[in-house]
Amino acid sequence: MDIKAAVTHSQGEPFKLESVQLEDPEFDEIRVRIVAAGVCHTDVVARDLGIAPFPIVLGHEGSGVVDAVGSGVSDLKPGDHVVLSFAHCGNCGNCLTGHPTVCDTFNDLNFGGAMDDGSRRLAQGEQSLATFFGQSSFATYAIAKSSNAVKVDPDVDLALLGPLGCGIQTGAGTVLNRLKPEFGSSIVIYGAGAVGLSAVMAARIAGCQYIIAVDVHDSRLALAKELGATHTLNGKDVDVMAEIKKITGGGSHYAVETTGVPPVVKQSLNALRPLGTVAIVGITPEMNLDIHNDLMAEGKSMIGVIEGDSIPRVFIPKLIAYYKAGEFPFDKLVKFYKFEQINQAFEDSASGMTIKPVLKIA
Template identity: 45%
Template sequence: MNITAALSRGPKTPFTLETITMAPLRDDEVRVRLVAAGMCHTDLVSKAGMPAEPGAVFGHEGAGIVEAVGAGISGVDVGDKVLLTFRSCGQCHACAQGTPGYCDAFVALNSSGLRADGSVTLTQDGKPLRGSFFGQSSFASHAIASQDNVVVVDPETDLAAVAPFACGFMTGAGAVVNVLAPDPEARVIVYGAGGVGMAAVMAAAALGVRTIVAVDLSEERREAALALGATAVVDGRSDDLVKLLAEATGGGATHAVDTTAVPSVISSAVAALAPQGTLVLLGLGAPEVTFNVMDLITSGKTVRGCIEGDADPQVFIPQLVRWHAEGKFPLEKIVRHYAFADINTAMADSVSGSAIKPVLVFDEPSAR
């Protein structure tokens, strides 16, 4: 069938809305009509690193309505509201442990541009395109997904509101809930008040943590973090940042999240940990960072990475949707909607930082 997709033809070119062809549905696949799709930093990083040919369709925070299901699909029906998340094999050790973000086949299933068997889901004029991005390629009117990356949500769910739960917000919230698991007396610092960092702030607030400090360069974002549950904010440019954070937390962070991937920020975050504190790294960026190893050893500090919030999307996404319905996760305060046709404006606003979390809305004449 023919669909409309936002095609990327190189790192320096804008997206163009074009008609392309979607492959017939297989027995183990689901076809979804997109209602909304979040724009994530990973989409932009991937676009920046992708060659011009053969053309690619990104998007990995899709939300929509199921239009068709293959004969081998169970638990997903036509008409269901769903969020589309990352793919996993369901068979390796990580998947069996409930942490599919570390799936042995993660790269092949999510960033190869192909189905697992090497076939393509998207073509144009008979020529293959790179699709199946995170098992979906949801910057399009329709997407093909699989049983493992389709999460059915409540029929009353506002899909345009919760689309970011499919990846970015699941990552930030999951790092807090699943990895750090702070109690109300914990002292949490979040570095970087973008979408992922804001999700970490909201998750800590939802857990009842009484000391939540957000660090960012932007005054607007610091103010937004306060509206989402942060109890204090610190300008990341401040002199003596570690001292200020010690004062704000009453002795340093017991738990911390870095979303910036900036080496100097990570070094400061390690220094600002209280003894036996834990820092979780979420940002994609510089591959190397320097910090004081003796400080880790003598203070019992922990630094660890985290993919997709160590979450099982089939369990964690519905939890986030419930929190939103209960008013515990007010992501609408930082989400900005754009019509699908305005995808390049959304990208520019994301890059400039003027929009914390852009979400594309389909079949809408203008942004809302």
């Protein structure tokens, strides 16, 4: 079928809305009419750093309505509301033990540009187009594995839910699924973007006594306070490490580092108390650490977390339930854009003007 999609033809170029051909879903696949898609930093990395092949249709936080299903799909049907999340094989040891975010073939399936059998579902004439995250949701329709889709509550605004598939579940899941902070413990969130603010809301749900948000934008820190932060620190104005140790009485039990900025990463480690743990979720370049003084000498832990160590079909409905109960108001992060405004949405995200842009596609 003919669809409209935002095509990226080469590294770093702006998105272009163009006509694209989409194949029918195969045995274990579904076709989804995309209602909305979140804009995520991973899309920026794919566009600008070339971590996936070109030409490509990006987008990996899609939400929509199932339009058609393959003959082998029994758990979803046309008309179901779904959120699309990351691709995973479902068969490796990590998938089978509840850790699909570290699937043995995660990178191939999400960044390799093709489905698991090596085929592609998108084309322009004779030119095939690469798929992103097993969905390519910057389009009016998308093909995905049924296992890559999460059936969601039809009573909730579907346009709002796409970011749950990646950025929101990354922040919330890092706290609730991986760190699992004890009631009354302390946590510092470095970076008050969509991922960081999702972590703030999750830390409040977990019952942390001290929830400290660190950023350099006062407007984002104000929102962090509204969403559950007990303290906020502007890194341009204060000695962050000294303030954290003063607030917590010696350093935080936990930290979530979302910025990927090496000095901030090191700060997140140094501001921990002995036996503290920092979860790294930002894309961080090569950097130097003094392993003995920064890490080992006080028994600290630094861990990497992908997609919040989530099982999307289990975790995303939980987040929606918290949202409906008024305990996870992630809608306060979102600003909607028309599909035709996709390049503006990316610019506003990069400038910090918008925390979480979401493209309304249908």
